Amino acid sequence: MTTVIKNGTIVTADLTYKADVAIDGGKIVEIGPDLKGDETLDATGCYVMPGGIDPHTHLEMPFMGTYSSDDFESGTRAALSGGTTMVVDFALPAPGQGLLDALQMWDNKSTRAHCDYSFHMAITWWEEQVFNEMETVVRDRGITTFKHFMAYKGALMVNDDEMYASFKRCAELGAIPLVHAENGDVVAELQRKLMEEGNTGPEAHAYSRPPEVEGEATNRAIMIADMAGVPLYVVHTSCEESHEAIRRARMLGKRVWGEPLIQHLTLDESEYFDKDWDHAARRVMSPPFRNQRHQDSLWAGLQSGSLSVVATDHCAFTTDQKRYGVGDFTKIPNGTGGLEDRLPMLWTYGVGTGRLTPNEFVAVTSTNIAKILNCYPKKGAVLVGADADLVVWDPEKEKTIAAANQQSAIDYNVFEGKHVKGLPRFTLTRGRVAVHDGEVRGEEGHGQFVKRDPNGAVNRALSSWKELTAPRPVERTGIPASGV
Numbered sequence: 001m002t003t004v005i006k007n008g009t010i011v012t013a014d015l016t017y018k019a020d021v022a023i024d025g026g027k028i029v030e031i032g033p034d035l036k037g038d039e040t041l042d043a044t045g046c047y048v049m050p051g052g053i054d055p056h057t058h059l060e061m062p063f064m065g066t067y068s069s070d071d072f073e074s075g076t077r078a079a080l081s082g083g084t085t086m087v088v089d090f091a092l093p094a095p096g097q098g099l100l101d102a103l104q105m106w107d108n109k110s111t112r113a114h115c116d117y118s119f120h121m122a123i124t125w126w127e128e129q130v131f132n133e134m135e136t137v138v139r140d141r142g143i144t145t146f147k148h149f150m151a152y153k154g155a156l157m158v159n160d161d162e163m164y165a166s167f168k169r170c171a172e173l174g175a176i177p178l179v180h181a182e183n184g185d186v187v188a189e190l191q192r193k194l195m196e197e198g199n200t201g202p203e204a205h206a207y208s209r210p211p212e213v214e215g216e217a218t219n220r221a222i223m224i225a226d227m228a229g230v231p232l233y234v235v236h237t238s239c240e241e242s243h244e245a246i247r248r249a250r251m252l253g254k255r256v257w258g259e260p261l262i263q264h265l266t267l268d269e270s271e272y273f274d275k276d277w278d279h280a281a282r283r284v285m286s287p288p289f290r291n292q293r294h295q296d297s298l299w300a301g302l303q304s305g306s307l308s309v310v311a312t313d314h315c316a317f318t319t320d321q322k323r324y325g326v327g328d329f330t331k332i333p334n335g336t337g338g339l340e341d342r343l344p345m346l347w348t349y350g351v352g353t354g355r356l357t358p359n360e361f362v363a364v365t366s367t368n369i370a371k372i373l374n375c376y377p378k379k380g381a382v383l384v385g386a387d388a389d390l391v392v393w394d395p396e397k398e399k400t401i402a403a404a405n406q407q408s409a410i411d412y413n414v415f416e417g418k419h420v421k422g423l424p425r426f427t428l429t430r431g432r433v434a435v436h437d438g439e440v441r442g443e444e445g446h447g448q449f450v451k452r453d454p455n456g457a458v459n460r461a462l463s464s465w466k467e468l469t470a471p472r473p474v475e476r477t478g479i480p481a482s483g484v
């Protein structure tokens with residue numbers, strides 16, 4: 001059966017033009033004028049764009065004594081509702097657990113997905129087993145990105161020697177390391193001191209994670225990646241200090257990508273000073289929300305290209321779960337939602353204000369991500385042969401964000417009350433219409449795993465450069481006899 005999206009304007013990362021799009025067998029089969037098919041979707045007044053890719057989610061993740069509440073069913077339903085057609089989730093081995101063992105758990109959970117997905121693998125400990133299994137993860141399973149937590153001391157954190165060893169292994173395998181960049185030792189000490197001084201509320205979460213700890217860790221990770229000869233992807237870049245490190249590295253020719261979150265771009269630290277404990281705790285995430293100076297820096301990074309993608313780090317906990325931390329802010333589960341709201345919020349606050357062009361919007365929500373993760377043009381493209389993961393975007397459609405109407409399983413929304421203009425009219429996942437005029441028509445289990453090849457173009461280029469510039473012994477004649 002052929003579906004045709006008619007009368008829309010195609011917007012990709014680099015082009016804007018009027019054409020119809022024909023879809024068959026889950027793929028785009030033709031792009032051009034006056035196409036005909038068995039089913040027609042009217043895109044009059046709309047933009048036809050690659051569906052969003054969220055490169056950073058935590059669905060049903062065991063964390064801080066509980067599990068994040070959106071699983072692959074509700075999480076991917078929320079994604080589609082907001083125009084996102086692929087998520088990349090983190091398989092997270094408990095320290096001491098094998099990577100393949102953890103992957104089995106993520107395979108089991110993800111069978112419920114409504115849209116396509118891939119995984120990053122987290123490195124939460126370091127032994128020969130991890131070194132060996134990384135090869136199977138990359139070569140057999142098509143997972144080519146490995147996350148390292150520089151924070152969460154005593155739980156997920158890895159030290160510099162472990163990170164260096166893992167980054168070198170990534171370089172050998174043609175994989176890309178990711179980092180959560182915060183100095184975990186300093187954060188732990190600040191947490192201890194704040195608690196001792198009676199700072200027990202959610203605002204102390206922000207006090208314990210100032211921008212300086214993020215900036216230092218980002219610089220350190222960039223140096224370690226450079227020494228290991230591997231590109232680096234910095235997740236949830238939230239502040240100027242971290243952005244500055246990434247910007248400087250890129251200006252020096254280093255292969256580093258920064259990922260701001262929609263939360264950090266549009267919400268600020270005043271949320272933590274709210275008199276309502278629940279309100280503040282619901283917004284506890286790491287790194288915390290910052291102030292206007294940092295927000296301006298992140299927007300400028302997206303405009304200038306020093307920051308590459310926008311994610312959510314969707315890791316949703318209910319109010320009851322957040323209350324584990326009453327009396328001790330260090331026990332509030334860290335994480336916020338955003339999967340359903342990333343595209344409408346970024347369109348409203350980015351394109352709607354003139355900070356971003358529609359093409360830049362597509363780049364940072366989809367195409368750049370697909371390129372970095374090496375699944376372009378299967379994903380992130382409107383091209384013949386690409387998967388028909390598409391969003392028909394109505395720039396005039398408006399709503400006020402409210403937890404009462406959301407797909408996510410939690411009981412609140414950090415964007416509650418925000419008015420957005422720009423929403424999906426249709427969302428298609430491999431050709432299947434999952435959002436029809438605002439109505440979500442999910443199909444549990446429709447989502448497929450997206451395997452990714454190692455050794456993308458950037459890995460290959462960087463390896464060539466590192467090989468060319470590697471230290472070499474100087475050829476000498478007439479070496480004097482040893483002095484001893």
Ligand SMILES: NC(=O)NCCC(=O)O
Binds near residue numbers: 058334
């Ligand atoms: N970001 C956050 O607070 N929670 C999710 C886990 C992580 O990415 O650090």
Ligand SMILES: [Zn+2]
Binds near residue numbers: 180235236286287
């Ligand atoms: Zn993180």
Ligand SMILES: [Zn+2]
Binds near residue numbers: 056058313
């Ligand atoms: Zn995360």
